[in-house]
Amino acid sequence: MTTYTTLSQPQLAKQSTVDLDLSKLSPLTPEVISRQATINIGTIGHVAHGKSTVVKSLSGVSTIRFEKEKKENKTINLGYANAKIFECDNAKCPRPERFRSAGSSKQDVFPCDRNGCGGQFRLVRHVSFVDCPGHDVYMATMLNGAAIMDAALLLIAANETCPQPQTSEHVAAIGIMKLNSILILQNKIDLVREAQAKEQYQQINNFIKGTNAEDAPVIPISAQQKINTDIICEYITKKIPIPLRDFSSKPRLIVIRSFDVNKPGAEVDNLKGGVVGGSILKGVLKVGQDVEVRPGIVSKDNEGRLRCRPLRSKIVSLYAEQNELAFAVPGGLIGVGTKIDPTLCRADRLVGQVLGEVGTLPEIYTEIQITYFLLRRLVGVRDGGNGGDPRVAKLAKGEMLMINIGSLSTGGRVLGVKDGLAKIQLMNPVCTEISEKVALSRRIDKSFRLIGWGEIRRGTVINSQ
Structure with missing residues (x-):
């Protein structure tokens, strides 16, 4: 007889790791979709065009959470919020x-709750929204988010001309990431x-x-007034396919946030x-x-050579927003509680790293050789910067x-360029694979601007302890 792990929220489907048959899981399996999102949808576009507002109108969750974000009323870090989408099972209920x-x-x-309908709303999608900052100086953060969309x-x-600078830059970025499922929201239509x-x-x-x-x-909406948000829900349900997911391989999670959840003054026995x-x-x-977690702790030995010590731990909890999980599957944003020293996770210190089963993660590289492709013109700036060549x-x-490699943003020095190949020395080591996509940005004026993309062909591997 199957036994179930005791989880909170009894209104949600039960989960069990006892006799868990991965071959029977899918993104729409009730015990999966009930508790966690199985598709990541990014919100992109120029600053103050309503990205965070539309996420809140759909999920009820504000992605502006940090004190600086609240003070300046703008997204700085990657925001995230989950939402369930329901469809009435009465075919006569109007769309x-x-x-x-x-x-x-x-x-x-x-x-x-429609008068005389008599139908039931049933869960059809569970979505994670990745809310990207729209300001030009946070383009690296947007690219990190695009890696999981x-x-x-x-x-x-609707009250500004199109395109604005970061509208162009974000569209170029998702083109690099080969993202084809896109819905355009003409927001602030009420203005x-x-x-x-x-x-x-x-x-x-x-x-x-x-x-x-x-x-x-293109759907005209007012995120503030929640006008046409039901059309967004219908489009997500009917037109955006859930990607094929690999449940049977060794697990791999790319880290886009990391936290110390302990409050100041917490007793030692209560530390998490x-x-x-x-x-x-x-x-x-x-x-x-x-x-x-790899690369883990990066240091130098007595001879100045880089050393990486992966962080090993045990998963003590899994959460999808406030929903407790016994297991977590691909898609959606997951919080993984560990026994890692919380000071190592504080303030997003592990962003860009990779978590997985011990001994199964890719190599760690300090240099990469890529095939690269450059954009013809700069996007996201009105000219070439200070009136220069675009x-x-x-x-x-x-x-x-x-x-940008996966969720890692790091500096890279070009060591050599020849016949569409570039050799780049990374300022921070990265856990990645051959054929991984890379985004390239160059400093223009005071900000890094997207200039092209590439694909890793080979690299220099660093030995980990």
């Missing part, structure tokens, strides 16, 4: 009203007249020609280990499982770039 969203802890079935909502404010909205709609269509978003529909947050790329993580200059030996 799009038959779709609605709620928080991640909502029960999976509840009565439809399965789809994207592109926010464009403009019909003629202005139609004029901007034409600007949007002209802008997206030749991009990954060329075939994306560090928490890492991210998205599982493949495999299944379970409570009680032995794991490691064309992207060739890579030069010795120059410093910003390199």
